[in-house]
Amino acid sequence: xxxxxxxxxxxxxxxxxxxxxxxxxxxxxxxxxxxxxxxxxxxxxxxxxxxxxxxxxxxxxxxxxxxxxxxxxxxxxxxxxxxxxxxxxxxxxxxxxxxxxxxxxxxxxxxxxxxxxxxxxxxxxxxxxxxxxxxxxxxxxxxxxxxxxxxxxxxxxxxxxxxxxxxxxxxxxxxxxxxxxxxxxxxxxxxxxxxxxxxxxxxxxxxxxxxxxxxxxxxxxxxxxxxxxxxxx
Numbered sequence: 629x630x631x632x633x634x635x636x637x638x639x640x641x642x643x644x645x646x647x648x649x650x651x652x653x654x655x656x657x658x659x660x661x662x663x664x665x666x667x668x669x670x671x672x673x674x675x676x677x678x679x680x681x682x683x684x685x686x687x688x689x690x691x692x693x694x695x696x697x698x699x700x701x702x703x704x705x706x707x708x709x710x711x712x713x714x715x716x717x718x719x720x721x722x723x724x725x726x727x728x729x730x731x732x733x734x735x736x737x738x739x740x741x742x743x744x745x746x747x748x749x750x751x752x753x754x755x756x757x758x759x760x761x762x763x764x765x766x767x768x769x770x771x772x773x774x775x776x777x778x779x780x781x782x783x784x785x786x787x788x789x790x791x792x793x794x795x796x797x798x799x800x801x802x803x804x805x806x807x808x809x810x811x812x813x814x815x816x817x818x819x820x821x822x823x824x825x826x827x828x829x830x831x832x833x834x835x836x837x838x839x840x841x842x843x844x845x846x847x848x849x850x851x852x853x854x855x856x857x858x859x860x861x
Contacts, residue, residue: 688762691769692838696762705730709828724827731823734836735816742812743846750851751858753844754779755789760839775839777819777848782831785851786858795831802853803860815852819845 663681665673677683678700686697702710708727712719756776761767769775779785782795805811817824820835834840840848851857 685763689766690762691760691767691775705823712828719828727823727827728825731821731827731833731836732817734833735820735824736835736842737816738842738846742809742816742849744807744812744850744853745843745846745848747847747850747854747857749844750847750849751786753777753840753848754785754851757781774844777834777840777844778832779848786861788858798852799859801859802855802857807853812849812853815849816845819848 688696690699705727708723712723754777757778759767759775780791782792784791784797784799821833822829822831835845852859
């Protein structure tokens with residue numbers, strides 16, 4: 629049986645379902661009525677509310693072909709990072725090496741090698757947070773409305789718009805770093821599965837989790853590297 633999500637993920641899940649449903653009411657069944665919330669630690673309460681209280685429809689289908697419960701269940705890599713976060717010693721070198729190796733094993737490279745795509749398509753992807761919402765009005769993914777890369781929430785990109793500051797600024801990325809094969813591979817890897825370089829990072833695994841296709845990653849990379857892209861002006 630898979631390990632359940634941690635407190636932080638549970639809280640994030642609560643926010644996601646609140647956005648999808650509008651409200652998050654506690655279950656009213658008899659089992660929930662017997663629970664004494666005052667005696668539960670915060671983490672146990674979060675686990676209960678999300679997974680056991682009946683507050684959320686965990687069986688609702690998702691775009692990746694699973695369900696809500698699967699989205700909130702940690703995989704092995706996430707479990708290792710959670711264990712490290714709870715440890716007083718933090719992430720040890722052996723675990724970090726294991727996580728990086730696991731991440732590397734997930735990366736699939738495009739046939740013909742890593743190449744830059746269309747920076748204009750990459751711009752649209754980088755500044756889009758669309759996709760993967762479920763519940764009563766699920767997002768419909770398709771050629772004309774692909775999921776966004778959501779880069780802008782954590783990174784400043786081009787100077788014509790304002791991005792986030794949780795992650796490093798990417799303004800001038802290609803101008804500063806060049807576009808050598810090694811640099812292109814580095815960027816592709818980080819977008820596909822950033823744990824290959826940064827074990828237990830908060831950056832999402834956009835390629836490994838199927839949010840972006842290799843072609844879309846190439847477009848985002850073009851937005852970062854192409855001299856004509858606003859990122860490098």
